[in-house]
Amino acid sequence: MSLTPLHKGKHTLTANAEQLMRYPEIFFWGAEKRLLNIVENYLKLPVAYDSLSYYYSIADGKDLGPRKWHRDKEDWKMVKIGIYLNDVDEYGGPFECVYPEINKFLHQTVQPKYRVMKHQELQQHLPDPKSNWFTSCTGSAGTVVFVDTAMYYHRGKPPIAMDRAALFFGYFSRRPKNPYFCGRSPLSRNQLHYLSEFLPPDLYDYVNWKDSLPGIGRWIPKNRLKV
Ligand SMILES: O=C(O)CCC(=O)C(=O)O
Ligand SMILES: [Fe+2]
Incomplete structure (x- = not known):
């Protein structure tokens, strides 16, 4: 991906649907039964697989978009x-997540709920900003991170030394709290139907979870994540 004039000034580039459809094996990787079982075990509910997004984060140090501390709104x-596609050190935009104790404190104190905060601002909410309050997921290319992004405050640290390329696969329950915030991947429902035809039949409902939403739920338009 190049920095054409169209991309100039953007802190994060994403792959579009056509680019993702060129490499369906990436989508299929996220539909592995082993991964779905891990997620089901955590959620204790039937799982929806919301496909994936590709983020290419430019090393511009800007504290914007998913680089601000936030919680995802798709479900409880x-x-x-x-998955990192290149080595990521502390200057290369590691994924970061607040520790459980502090996260609990933020749930109790931050208003409004789901408030998005720059690093400095979140620090002001902490009882002890100098304490160790988050984990930084540095790692080599191929490092895999599992995280509950709805419960836990998280961010991609603004990269300053090196661009960071990563894939993020999303999973929640089949009856998510906010269908409007789901479907973050650029793939259309038709493309998801098409891809799921190549999967074992019992995986169809994981991908096409929207088909079984009651009422108008399934017609809620996609709220594409803008970065
Ligand atoms: O780019 C990152 O590391 C953060 C991504 C993120 O917030 C998300 O996928 O929910
Ligand atoms: Fe997020």
Whole structure:
């Protein structure tokens, strides 16, 4: 992906549907039964697989978009599986997540709920900003991160030394709290139907979970994540 004039000034580039459809094996990787079982075990509910997003984060140090501390709004609990496509050190935009104790404190104190905060701002909410309050997931290319991005405050640290390429696969329950915030991947429902035809038949409902939403739920338009 190049920095054409169209991309200039953007902190994060994403792959579009056509680019993702060129490599369906990436989508299929996220539909592995072993991964779905891990997610189901955590959610204790039937799982929806919300496909994936590709983020290419430019080393511009800007504290914007998913680089601000936030919680994802799709469901009460969810799982994201992130994979780094290049080595990521502390200057290369590691994924970061607040520790459980502090996260609990933030749930109790931050208003409004789901408030999005720059690093400095979140620090002001902490009882002891100098304490160890988050984990930083540095790792080599191929590192895999499992995280509940709905329950836990998280961010991609703004990269300053090196661009960071990563994939994020999304999972939540089949009856998510906010269908409007689901479907973050650029793939259309038709493309998801098409891809799921190549999967074992018992996986069809994981991918096409929207088909079984009651009422108008399934017609709620996609709220594409803008980064
Ligand atoms: O780019 C990152 O590391 C953060 C991504 C993120 O917030 C998400 O996928 O929910
Ligand atoms: Fe997020």
